[in-house]
Amino acid sequence: MTSSRPSMTSSLASDLYRRSLKTSSWGGPTWEKRVKSSARIRTRNGFCVLVTGASGFVGTHVSVALKRRGDGVLGLDNFNDYYEPSLKRARQALLERSGVYVVEGDINDVALLKKLFELVSFSHVMHLAAQAGVRYAMQNPSSYIHSNIAGFVSLLEICKNANPQPAIVWASSSSVYGLNTKVPFSEKDRTDQPASLYAATKKAGEEIAHTYNHIYGLSLTGLRFFTVYGPWGRPDMAYFFFTKDILKGKPIPIFEGANHGTVARDFTYIDDIVKGCLGALDTAEKSTGSGGKKRGPAQLRVFNLGNTSPVPVSDLVSILERLLKVKAKRMVMKLPRNGDVQFTHANISLAKREFGYKPTTDLQTGLKKFVRWYVSYYGSSKKSDQ
Protein backbone atom coordinates (compact mmCIF):
# COMPACT_ATOMS: atom_id res chain seq x y z
CA MET A 1 0.00 0.00 0.00
CA THR A 2 2.20 2.84 1.18
CA SER A 3 5.81 3.79 1.67
CA SER A 4 8.18 2.77 4.37
CA ARG A 5 10.57 5.21 6.01
CA PRO A 6 13.90 3.77 5.02
CA SER A 7 16.92 5.29 6.72
CA MET A 8 19.21 4.56 3.82
CA THR A 9 21.14 6.45 1.22
CA SER A 10 22.20 4.12 -1.60
CA SER A 11 20.53 4.13 -5.02
CA LEU A 12 19.43 0.55 -4.37
CA ALA A 13 17.66 1.85 -1.32
CA SER A 14 16.06 4.57 -3.43
CA ASP A 15 14.74 1.97 -5.88
CA LEU A 16 13.30 -0.08 -3.05
CA TYR A 17 11.73 3.05 -1.66
CA ARG A 18 10.14 3.89 -5.00
CA ARG A 19 8.75 0.39 -5.38
CA SER A 20 7.37 0.45 -1.86
CA LEU A 21 5.23 3.45 -2.78
CA LYS A 22 2.67 1.40 -4.71
CA THR A 23 -0.74 2.51 -3.61
CA SER A 24 -3.72 0.53 -2.40
CA SER A 25 -6.57 -0.54 -4.61
CA TRP A 26 -9.20 2.00 -5.51
CA GLY A 27 -12.27 2.01 -7.70
CA GLY A 28 -15.64 0.28 -7.66
CA PRO A 29 -19.15 1.69 -7.23
CA THR A 30 -18.96 2.15 -3.45
CA TRP A 31 -15.62 3.94 -3.73
CA GLU A 32 -16.97 6.19 -6.50
CA LYS A 33 -20.04 7.01 -4.44
CA ARG A 34 -17.89 8.04 -1.49
CA VAL A 35 -15.69 10.20 -3.69
CA LYS A 36 -18.69 11.98 -5.20
CA SER A 37 -20.56 12.47 -1.97
CA SER A 38 -17.52 13.89 -0.15
CA ALA A 39 -16.98 16.34 -3.01
CA ARG A 40 -20.63 17.51 -3.00
CA ILE A 41 -20.88 21.28 -2.64
CA ARG A 42 -23.27 22.57 0.00
CA THR A 43 -22.90 26.32 -0.49
CA ARG A 44 -23.29 28.72 -3.35
CA ASN A 45 -19.65 29.68 -3.76
CA GLY A 46 -19.29 26.62 -5.96
CA PHE A 47 -15.98 25.55 -4.45
CA CYS A 48 -15.03 21.94 -4.81
CA VAL A 49 -11.50 21.36 -3.53
CA LEU A 50 -9.13 18.43 -3.91
CA VAL A 51 -6.84 18.53 -0.87
CA THR A 52 -3.65 16.53 -1.35
CA GLY A 53 -1.82 15.51 1.84
CA ALA A 54 -5.22 15.68 3.55
CA SER A 55 -4.24 13.37 6.41
CA GLY A 56 -1.16 15.44 7.12
CA PHE A 57 -1.00 18.10 9.80
CA VAL A 58 -1.93 21.16 7.73
CA GLY A 59 -4.14 19.14 5.35
CA THR A 60 -6.40 17.93 8.16
CA HIS A 61 -6.99 21.42 9.55
CA VAL A 62 -7.56 22.97 6.11
CA SER A 63 -9.92 20.19 4.99
CA VAL A 64 -12.06 20.49 8.12
CA ALA A 65 -12.24 24.29 7.74
CA LEU A 66 -13.29 24.03 4.09
CA LYS A 67 -15.91 21.39 4.84
CA ARG A 68 -17.25 23.42 7.75
CA ARG A 69 -18.02 26.36 5.52
CA GLY A 70 -19.80 24.11 3.01
CA ASP A 71 -17.23 23.57 0.27
CA GLY A 72 -16.99 20.23 -1.48
CA VAL A 73 -13.79 18.59 -0.22
CA LEU A 74 -12.04 15.41 -1.26
CA GLY A 75 -8.82 14.33 0.39
CA LEU A 76 -5.92 12.37 -1.10
CA ASP A 77 -3.02 10.96 0.91
CA ASN A 78 -0.63 8.03 0.61
CA PHE A 79 -0.34 7.56 4.40
CA ASN A 80 3.41 6.96 4.17
CA ASP A 81 5.23 6.23 7.39
CA TYR A 82 7.70 9.11 7.46
CA TYR A 83 6.19 9.61 10.89
CA GLU A 84 3.76 7.47 12.84
CA PRO A 85 0.97 6.42 10.43
CA SER A 86 -1.37 5.87 13.39
CA LEU A 87 -1.48 9.66 13.83
CA LYS A 88 -2.43 10.06 10.16
CA ARG A 89 -5.15 7.44 10.65
CA ALA A 90 -6.44 9.28 13.71
CA ARG A 91 -6.60 12.49 11.67
CA GLN A 92 -8.40 10.52 8.95
CA ALA A 93 -11.01 9.42 11.50
CA LEU A 94 -11.46 13.07 12.48
CA LEU A 95 -11.90 13.97 8.81
CA GLU A 96 -14.46 11.18 8.32
CA ARG A 97 -16.44 12.57 11.23
CA SER A 98 -16.40 15.95 9.47
CA GLY A 99 -17.62 14.42 6.20
CA VAL A 100 -14.29 14.44 4.37
CA TYR A 101 -13.35 11.23 2.59
CA VAL A 102 -9.63 10.65 2.10
CA VAL A 103 -8.70 8.57 -0.92
CA GLU A 104 -5.63 6.49 -0.22
CA GLY A 105 -3.18 6.97 -3.06
CA ASP A 106 -0.07 8.67 -4.32
CA ILE A 107 0.04 11.90 -6.34
CA ASN A 108 2.31 10.05 -8.78
CA ASP A 109 -0.51 7.62 -9.57
CA VAL A 110 -1.68 9.15 -12.85
CA ALA A 111 -4.52 6.66 -13.37
CA LEU A 112 -5.93 7.47 -9.95
CA LEU A 113 -5.70 11.23 -10.51
CA LYS A 114 -7.39 10.88 -13.90
CA LYS A 115 -10.20 8.90 -12.31
CA LEU A 116 -10.72 11.49 -9.58
CA PHE A 117 -10.92 14.30 -12.15
CA GLU A 118 -13.37 12.21 -14.22
CA LEU A 119 -15.63 11.75 -11.22
CA VAL A 120 -15.43 15.28 -9.85
CA SER A 121 -15.13 18.71 -11.44
CA PHE A 122 -12.70 20.36 -9.02
CA SER A 123 -12.74 24.16 -8.95
CA HIS A 124 -9.57 24.22 -6.81
CA VAL A 125 -6.68 22.04 -5.73
CA MET A 126 -5.10 22.68 -2.32
CA HIS A 127 -1.82 20.88 -2.80
CA LEU A 128 -0.17 20.03 0.53
CA ALA A 129 1.19 16.53 -0.11
CA ALA A 130 4.97 16.58 0.18
CA GLN A 131 7.96 15.05 1.83
CA ALA A 132 8.46 17.57 4.62
CA GLY A 133 11.32 18.07 7.08
CA VAL A 134 14.65 19.70 6.36
CA ARG A 135 16.99 17.28 8.14
CA TYR A 136 15.53 13.98 6.85
CA ALA A 137 16.62 14.95 3.33
CA MET A 138 20.14 13.82 4.19
CA GLN A 139 18.83 10.34 5.01
CA ASN A 140 16.36 9.81 2.19
CA PRO A 141 16.88 12.28 -0.65
CA SER A 142 14.83 10.35 -3.21
CA SER A 143 11.63 10.71 -1.19
CA TYR A 144 11.86 14.50 -1.77
CA ILE A 145 12.27 14.08 -5.51
CA HIS A 146 9.40 11.58 -5.61
CA SER A 147 6.82 13.69 -3.78
CA ASN A 148 7.93 17.30 -4.15
CA ILE A 149 9.08 17.28 -7.77
CA ALA A 150 7.79 14.23 -9.67
CA GLY A 151 4.51 14.24 -7.71
CA PHE A 152 3.94 17.95 -8.25
CA VAL A 153 4.52 17.61 -11.99
CA SER A 154 2.19 14.60 -12.16
CA LEU A 155 -0.55 16.64 -10.45
CA LEU A 156 0.02 19.68 -12.69
CA GLU A 157 -0.16 17.50 -15.81
CA ILE A 158 -3.60 16.29 -14.77
CA CYS A 159 -4.75 19.82 -13.83
CA LYS A 160 -3.52 21.25 -17.11
CA ASN A 161 -5.54 18.70 -19.10
CA ALA A 162 -8.68 19.08 -16.98
CA ASN A 163 -11.67 20.90 -18.36
CA PRO A 164 -12.25 23.17 -16.53
CA GLN A 165 -8.75 23.55 -15.16
CA PRO A 166 -8.78 24.06 -11.38
CA ALA A 167 -6.99 26.95 -9.67
CA ILE A 168 -4.10 25.60 -7.59
CA VAL A 169 -2.90 26.78 -4.20
CA TRP A 170 0.11 24.88 -2.95
CA ALA A 171 2.58 24.77 -0.07
CA SER A 172 6.03 26.12 -0.71
CA SER A 173 8.17 26.85 2.34
CA SER A 174 10.06 29.53 4.25
CA SER A 175 13.09 27.32 3.68
CA VAL A 176 13.41 28.72 0.12
CA TYR A 177 15.07 31.79 1.70
CA GLY A 178 17.97 29.50 2.59
CA LEU A 179 21.13 31.37 3.50
CA ASN A 180 19.50 34.76 2.89
CA THR A 181 20.48 37.10 5.76
CA LYS A 182 18.26 40.08 4.96
CA VAL A 183 15.34 40.09 7.41
CA PRO A 184 12.40 40.10 7.49
CA PHE A 185 12.16 37.84 4.45
CA SER A 186 10.16 39.42 1.67
CA GLU A 187 8.85 37.64 -1.40
CA LYS A 188 11.21 39.82 -3.48
CA ASP A 189 14.33 38.54 -1.69
CA ARG A 190 16.72 36.08 -3.26
CA THR A 191 15.85 32.40 -2.98
CA ASP A 192 18.74 30.82 -4.84
CA GLN A 193 20.78 29.56 -1.87
CA PRO A 194 18.84 26.61 -0.42
CA ALA A 195 20.42 25.03 2.67
CA SER A 196 18.69 21.65 2.29
CA LEU A 197 17.47 19.40 -0.48
CA TYR A 198 13.97 19.95 0.92
CA ALA A 199 14.35 23.68 0.31
CA ALA A 200 15.76 23.05 -3.16
CA THR A 201 12.70 20.93 -4.07
CA LYS A 202 10.32 23.62 -2.82
CA LYS A 203 12.20 26.24 -4.82
CA ALA A 204 12.06 23.92 -7.84
CA GLY A 205 8.30 23.71 -7.25
CA GLU A 206 8.05 27.50 -7.55
CA GLU A 207 9.90 27.42 -10.88
CA ILE A 208 7.76 24.52 -12.10
CA ALA A 209 4.65 26.52 -11.14
CA HIS A 210 5.91 29.36 -13.32
CA THR A 211 6.27 27.03 -16.30
CA TYR A 212 2.74 25.58 -16.02
CA ASN A 213 1.31 29.06 -15.59
CA HIS A 214 3.23 30.34 -18.60
CA ILE A 215 2.53 27.51 -21.02
CA TYR A 216 -0.88 26.23 -19.96
CA GLY A 217 -2.61 29.14 -18.20
CA LEU A 218 -2.89 27.41 -14.83
CA SER A 219 -3.69 29.75 -11.94
CA LEU A 220 -1.04 29.01 -9.29
CA THR A 221 -0.47 30.41 -5.80
CA GLY A 222 2.50 29.26 -3.71
CA LEU A 223 2.37 29.74 0.07
CA ARG A 224 5.65 29.94 1.97
CA PHE A 225 4.63 28.61 5.39
CA PHE A 226 6.90 29.48 8.34
CA THR A 227 7.41 26.64 10.91
CA VAL A 228 3.79 25.70 11.56
CA TYR A 229 2.84 24.19 14.93
CA GLY A 230 -0.28 23.20 16.83
CA PRO A 231 -2.62 20.35 17.81
CA TRP A 232 -2.43 17.26 15.55
CA GLY A 233 1.06 18.45 14.56
CA ARG A 234 4.04 16.65 13.09
CA PRO A 235 6.09 14.42 15.43
CA ASP A 236 9.30 15.10 13.48
CA MET A 237 9.21 18.81 14.36
CA ALA A 238 11.20 20.20 17.28
CA TYR A 239 8.31 21.58 19.39
CA PHE A 240 6.64 18.15 19.18
CA PHE A 241 9.58 15.89 20.03
CA PHE A 242 10.89 18.36 22.62
CA THR A 243 7.53 17.94 24.42
CA LYS A 244 7.82 14.17 24.26
CA ASP A 245 11.43 14.13 25.44
CA ILE A 246 10.96 16.69 28.22
CA LEU A 247 8.14 14.52 29.63
CA LYS A 248 10.36 11.46 29.33
CA GLY A 249 13.26 13.18 31.08
CA LYS A 250 15.44 12.74 27.98
CA PRO A 251 18.02 15.39 27.04
CA ILE A 252 17.04 17.64 24.15
CA PRO A 253 19.57 19.04 21.67
CA ILE A 254 19.21 22.81 21.30
CA PHE A 255 21.13 24.27 18.38
CA GLU A 256 22.97 27.57 18.58
CA GLY A 257 24.76 29.54 15.87
CA ALA A 258 28.44 30.43 15.63
CA ASN A 259 29.73 32.53 18.59
CA HIS A 260 26.64 31.51 20.62
CA GLY A 261 24.41 33.15 17.99
CA THR A 262 20.66 32.82 18.47
CA VAL A 263 18.79 30.24 16.44
CA ALA A 264 15.19 31.41 16.05
CA ARG A 265 12.02 30.66 14.12
CA ASP A 266 8.98 32.63 13.11
CA PHE A 267 6.72 29.92 14.61
CA THR A 268 3.22 30.20 13.15
CA TYR A 269 0.09 28.73 14.70
CA ILE A 270 -1.98 26.36 12.58
CA ASP A 271 -5.24 28.37 12.80
CA ASP A 272 -3.46 31.38 11.31
CA ILE A 273 -2.07 29.23 8.52
CA VAL A 274 -5.56 27.84 7.81
CA LYS A 275 -6.92 31.37 7.50
CA GLY A 276 -4.10 32.16 5.07
CA CYS A 277 -4.86 29.06 2.99
CA LEU A 278 -8.56 29.94 2.77
CA GLY A 279 -7.71 33.55 1.93
CA ALA A 280 -5.47 32.38 -0.90
CA LEU A 281 -8.16 30.02 -2.22
CA ASP A 282 -10.83 32.73 -2.04
CA THR A 283 -8.73 35.20 -4.02
CA ALA A 284 -7.41 32.70 -6.56
CA GLU A 285 -8.59 33.57 -10.04
CA LYS A 286 -9.77 30.90 -12.43
CA SER A 287 -7.21 29.18 -14.64
CA THR A 288 -7.44 30.41 -18.19
CA GLY A 289 -6.74 27.27 -20.17
CA SER A 290 -8.69 24.12 -20.86
CA GLY A 291 -7.79 20.67 -22.10
CA GLY A 292 -4.08 21.51 -22.14
CA LYS A 293 -4.41 24.81 -24.10
CA LYS A 294 -3.77 28.29 -22.73
CA ARG A 295 -6.45 30.85 -23.63
CA GLY A 296 -5.03 33.90 -21.84
CA PRO A 297 -2.71 35.12 -19.08
CA ALA A 298 -3.31 33.52 -15.68
CA GLN A 299 -2.61 34.44 -12.09
CA LEU A 300 0.78 33.47 -10.60
CA ARG A 301 1.39 34.42 -6.96
CA VAL A 302 3.62 33.63 -4.01
CA PHE A 303 3.02 34.70 -0.39
CA ASN A 304 4.79 34.42 2.95
CA LEU A 305 2.54 33.03 5.67
CA GLY A 306 4.41 33.61 8.92
CA ASN A 307 3.83 35.16 12.31
CA THR A 308 6.29 38.11 11.97
CA SER A 309 7.63 37.48 15.44
CA PRO A 310 10.68 35.19 15.60
CA VAL A 311 11.34 33.39 18.90
CA PRO A 312 14.66 31.81 19.92
CA VAL A 313 14.48 28.03 20.18
CA SER A 314 15.72 28.27 23.80
CA ASP A 315 12.65 30.43 24.62
CA LEU A 316 10.38 27.84 23.00
CA VAL A 317 11.89 25.30 25.41
CA SER A 318 11.30 27.63 28.39
CA ILE A 319 7.61 27.98 27.43
CA LEU A 320 7.29 24.20 27.16
CA GLU A 321 8.94 23.76 30.58
CA ARG A 322 6.39 26.09 32.15
CA LEU A 323 3.43 24.44 30.42
CA LEU A 324 4.59 20.89 31.19
CA LYS A 325 5.84 21.81 34.66
CA VAL A 326 8.99 19.81 33.97
CA LYS A 327 12.57 21.10 33.69
CA ALA A 328 14.16 20.18 30.36
CA LYS A 329 17.58 18.56 30.17
CA ARG A 330 19.11 21.03 27.74
CA MET A 331 22.01 19.92 25.58
CA VAL A 332 23.20 23.05 23.79
CA MET A 333 25.18 22.27 20.65
CA LYS A 334 26.55 24.00 17.59
CA LEU A 335 24.05 24.15 14.72
CA PRO A 336 25.13 21.23 12.54
CA ARG A 337 25.23 21.57 8.77
CA ASN A 338 22.14 19.43 8.40
CA GLY A 339 19.76 21.61 6.39
CA ASP A 340 18.77 23.95 9.22
CA VAL A 341 19.09 27.70 8.80
CA GLN A 342 19.80 30.00 11.73
CA PHE A 343 16.91 32.41 11.55
CA THR A 344 13.53 32.95 9.87
CA HIS A 345 11.30 36.02 9.94
CA ALA A 346 8.41 36.68 7.58
CA ASN A 347 7.36 39.95 6.07
CA ILE A 348 3.63 39.31 5.53
CA SER A 349 2.52 42.62 4.04
CA LEU A 350 1.75 41.07 0.65
CA ALA A 351 -0.66 38.46 2.08
CA LYS A 352 -2.18 41.13 4.30
CA ARG A 353 -2.84 43.37 1.33
CA GLU A 354 -4.13 40.63 -0.95
CA PHE A 355 -6.43 38.72 1.43
CA GLY A 356 -6.25 40.38 4.85
CA TYR A 357 -3.90 37.79 6.37
CA LYS A 358 -3.30 38.72 10.01
CA PRO A 359 -1.90 36.11 12.42
CA THR A 360 -3.33 36.46 15.93
CA THR A 361 -1.79 33.66 18.01
CA ASP A 362 1.46 34.16 19.93
CA LEU A 363 3.75 31.22 20.69
CA GLN A 364 2.79 30.96 24.37
CA THR A 365 -0.95 30.76 23.53
CA GLY A 366 -0.46 28.37 20.64
CA LEU A 367 1.83 26.02 22.57
CA LYS A 368 -0.70 25.92 25.41
CA LYS A 369 -3.26 24.56 22.94
CA PHE A 370 -0.71 22.13 21.53
CA VAL A 371 0.27 20.80 24.96
CA ARG A 372 -3.39 20.36 25.93
CA TRP A 373 -3.95 18.34 22.76
CA TYR A 374 -0.70 16.36 23.22
CA VAL A 375 -1.61 15.29 26.74
CA SER A 376 -5.15 14.36 25.73
CA TYR A 377 -3.89 12.35 22.74
CA TYR A 378 -0.87 10.56 24.25
CA GLY A 379 -1.47 11.04 27.97
CA SER A 380 1.20 12.71 30.09
CA SER A 381 3.04 9.44 30.64
CA LYS A 382 2.49 7.47 27.42
CA LYS A 383 4.63 9.10 24.74
CA SER A 384 4.57 9.00 20.94
CA ASP A 385 6.97 6.50 19.42
CA GLN A 386 8.34 8.74 16.70
Ligand SMILES: NC(=O)c1ccc[n+]([C@@H]2O[C@H](COP(=O)([O-])OP(=O)(O)OC[C@H]3O[C@@H](n4cnc5c(N)ncnc54)[C@H](O)[C@@H]3O)[C@@H](O)[C@H]2O)c1
Ligand atom coordinates in the same frame (compact mmCIF):
# COMPACT_ATOMS: atom_id res chain seq x y z
N1 LIG B 1 4.47 22.20 8.91
C1 LIG B 1 5.36 23.14 8.57
O1 LIG B 1 6.01 23.77 9.41
C2 LIG B 1 5.57 23.48 7.13
C3 LIG B 1 6.35 24.60 6.82
C4 LIG B 1 6.54 24.93 5.48
C5 LIG B 1 5.96 24.19 4.48
N2 LIG B 1 5.22 23.10 4.80
C6 LIG B 1 4.61 22.34 3.71
O2 LIG B 1 3.22 22.27 3.96
C7 LIG B 1 2.70 21.04 3.47
C8 LIG B 1 1.99 20.29 4.59
O3 LIG B 1 2.94 20.04 5.62
P1 LIG B 1 2.57 19.24 6.93
O4 LIG B 1 3.33 19.85 8.03
O5 LIG B 1 1.11 19.08 7.02
O6 LIG B 1 3.26 17.85 6.59
P2 LIG B 1 2.69 16.37 6.74
O7 LIG B 1 3.83 15.46 6.48
O8 LIG B 1 1.98 16.23 8.03
O9 LIG B 1 1.63 16.28 5.57
C9 LIG B 1 1.94 15.88 4.26
C10 LIG B 1 1.01 14.72 3.89
O10 LIG B 1 1.26 14.39 2.54
C11 LIG B 1 1.24 12.98 2.40
N3 LIG B 1 2.09 12.66 1.25
C12 LIG B 1 3.44 12.79 1.17
N4 LIG B 1 3.85 12.41 -0.05
C13 LIG B 1 2.75 12.05 -0.75
C14 LIG B 1 2.53 11.54 -2.05
N5 LIG B 1 3.55 11.33 -2.89
N6 LIG B 1 1.26 11.26 -2.44
C15 LIG B 1 0.22 11.45 -1.59
N7 LIG B 1 0.37 11.90 -0.34
C16 LIG B 1 1.62 12.20 0.08
C17 LIG B 1 1.79 12.44 3.71
O11 LIG B 1 1.35 11.13 4.00
C18 LIG B 1 1.28 13.47 4.71
O12 LIG B 1 0.08 13.02 5.33
C19 LIG B 1 3.89 20.31 2.88
O13 LIG B 1 3.94 20.59 1.51
C20 LIG B 1 5.08 20.92 3.59
O14 LIG B 1 6.25 20.81 2.84
C21 LIG B 1 5.01 22.74 6.10
Ligand SMILES: O=C(O)[C@H]1O[C@H](OP(=O)(O)OP(=O)(O)OC[C@H]2O[C@@H](n3ccc(=O)[nH]c3=O)[C@H](O)[C@@H]2O)[C@H](O)[C@@H](O)[C@H]1O
Ligand atom coordinates in the same frame (compact mmCIF):
# COMPACT_ATOMS: atom_id res chain seq x y z
O1 LIG C 1 9.13 26.71 7.69
C1 LIG C 1 9.56 25.83 6.94
O2 LIG C 1 9.61 25.99 5.74
C2 LIG C 1 10.05 24.56 7.53
O3 LIG C 1 9.44 24.47 8.80
C3 LIG C 1 9.85 23.37 9.53
O4 LIG C 1 11.27 23.32 9.62
P1 LIG C 1 12.03 23.97 10.86
O5 LIG C 1 11.77 25.42 10.99
O6 LIG C 1 13.44 23.55 10.74
O7 LIG C 1 11.29 23.27 12.08
P2 LIG C 1 11.84 22.22 13.14
O8 LIG C 1 12.46 21.08 12.47
O9 LIG C 1 10.72 21.97 14.05
O10 LIG C 1 12.97 23.05 13.90
C4 LIG C 1 12.61 24.22 14.65
C5 LIG C 1 13.84 24.81 15.29
O11 LIG C 1 14.37 23.90 16.25
C6 LIG C 1 15.76 23.72 16.04
N1 LIG C 1 16.13 22.35 16.43
C7 LIG C 1 15.64 21.31 15.72
C8 LIG C 1 15.96 20.01 16.09
C9 LIG C 1 16.78 19.79 17.20
O12 LIG C 1 17.11 18.66 17.57
N2 LIG C 1 17.24 20.89 17.89
C10 LIG C 1 16.94 22.17 17.54
O13 LIG C 1 17.38 23.11 18.18
C11 LIG C 1 15.98 23.98 14.57
O14 LIG C 1 17.31 24.40 14.32
C12 LIG C 1 14.97 25.08 14.31
O15 LIG C 1 15.55 26.32 14.62
C13 LIG C 1 9.32 22.12 8.83
O16 LIG C 1 9.74 20.98 9.54
C14 LIG C 1 9.85 22.02 7.45
O17 LIG C 1 9.08 21.01 6.81
C15 LIG C 1 9.83 23.30 6.69
O18 LIG C 1 8.72 23.37 5.90
